[in-house]
Amino acid sequence: MDFRSKLALAFGKLTLKINRLTGSGGTAAPGLIAQKIDPQILSKLANHLSFGAIIVTGTNGKTTTSRILSGILKEAGFSLIHNRTGSNLIRGIVSTLIQASDSVGNLPADLGLFEVDEFTLPLALTQIQPKVVVITNLFRDQLDRYGEIDTIKKHWKEALQQLPAESIVILNGDDPSVAHLGQNLKCKVLYFGLEDKTTALTVKYHATDSTRCQDCGNDLDYEVYFISHLGKYHCPKCNLSRPNPQIFAREIKLESTIGSDFLVNQPETAFNIHLNVPGLYNVYNALAAISVAYSLKIRQNKIEEGLKNFKSAFGRIEQIQIGEKSILLTLVKNPVGFNEILRMIFSEGTKRNVMICINDLFADGRDVSWLWDVDFELMKNKTDHLTISGLRAEDMAVRIKYAEIGEENLKVVKNLPEAIKTALDSTPKDKTLYVLPTYTAMLEIRKTLNKFGYVGQFWEE
């Protein structure tokens, strides 16, 4: 390591120490300072990873996919560095590496597993030449932060084209715009997807983004929709069709809010998987992780072991016991994610107690327009009590009013701790309260529950 990067590393480590002493949980500052001193610090540190790096990106499922993958990789004997605390910008990754390295940049790991914000992918690829890049999906998400999805796709394409032949790109074949990224790359491309018509959507979502042919612009024909615009499609005008996935799931059995069972097919094998997190979207996340494992030639039994021990990530479907009641806490952040959560919660047809908390701080997305792209109309006659809170509770309440799902059950309680109490009070014994917050509202809810004594401190790991 040269002098400049040693200096960057030293200052980064110092900032980390100060952060710890002052009890600040900030994960970005050490990386930010190190980058200021040496803009190339990321690539220099990442070079110390003897087996290279894996990059995970996409609109939804990055965190869960990375976590599933981390379990499998550890089971397979890799020593890992993983940016786990959701710090998925360049500075977050640098911070993770600084924390793990010694004073000359040696790392106690041979493989990096980096979850990367969709906006950051191009920049990350200029600094880290990864062994594998996996892209989960591309949906509309916080347009005030990320911009339009065509723009993101264009930047991704340009970045992936720079990858050398020895890299591997793994794409969700069911997503027309993500699958299209696989054309004309120098490196190897693998696709994953679903082959199970029983999990098709019976009602199409309103928020579908990429349903036109990426080559000719004609409307795609869908044999089946799985989630939003994810499905089995072809263009009736030109030759484009969904690529045949090398890794796919079939015989999927979804168990409401508990988990799922499915059969994974890889080119030479097929095996059953039980997943501890519910929802079809998590089947996709597991498939993405399994595809990476396959590309690294990890054996089937290691994959099975890794998945067996998987627990959901912070705030993404968390079950919390509150005396004789329980809370199921699930982050919502964009229309498709929200639709999938509603689909999971209401899949059994029983009425539910629900609390929705919408904030509009930077991390939530300042624009709450997206609430009108969520199909709340699906909730009609399916809630016993609905409590609404958050900085934009009023916007959410109006959305519910116009969904005409039965306003009489609706309570608007601006103050979050009060809202939790109200919602819990109206939840009967032995029942679950389904709590759906945006990101900063989730942090606030965790804090409140912590004060009530129900959950531990949330600086995970």
Add this chain to the structure above:
Amino acid sequence: MGGIRAIKFMKLTIGHLYPKLMNIYGDRGNIITLANRSRWREISVEVKDISLGEPIDPEIDLFFFGGGQDKEQILVASDLQEEKGRALIEAVENGAVLLSICGGYQLLGQYYRPHLGEDLPGIGLFDSYTVAGEKRMIGNVVIEISDSLQSDYSRHAEHPKTLVGFENHSGKTYLGKNCQPLGRVVIGFGNNGEDRQEGAVYKNAFGCYLHGPVLPKNPHFADYLIQQALRRKNPDFQLSPLNDSLETLAHQAAISRAKSTR
């Protein structure tokens, strides 16, 4: 009594321009709002989608034209040239109501000038033009409705004189002599971040940068559009009031969020 009978048979035909292509930022909420607020008053509603290559139906009372991504906007711009654009202008000249947001608003002006390449022609319904800007104008917006429009609104003294929304655009729009702004920017950037103007009005056609979506949080504006549209066939038509307490709270909350975020 005659008035009541007229309401019973009242029908509103909404034309949704390019619903599949111009549908980002939750602008669908505007259609939901127009339709529900009409139905809640026993006015029957029909929403007709108008896609690429489909003609403008002269039966339509109220057009909605939302925002889209660049690629889609290019397709739509070329579809609106000639015949279809002319038909849309004719409808507005004949009293039809039109609400356009962001991309839709830009395409109804004279042209859109990108950073590179040729101008994207508009249809010139609004005497306005848009130039690609350097930085994106993003955030909560509050505007005060123009005086001349306020005389129409002020029929109901309790109506707020403000409109609230969320803007997210890089195009800077400038108005010419033959249209007037929808309002004056109180908080936010507005048309171009320079002249404190927001939106455009020509007859019953409105353009603006207000996502949010705009109508659910501005029920007075939604009702104004519905009323003007129905007056095409019944000049004396008066909408009955609804309970807008939730909507009014959302309007006020949006103003206070705008104050604290900008």
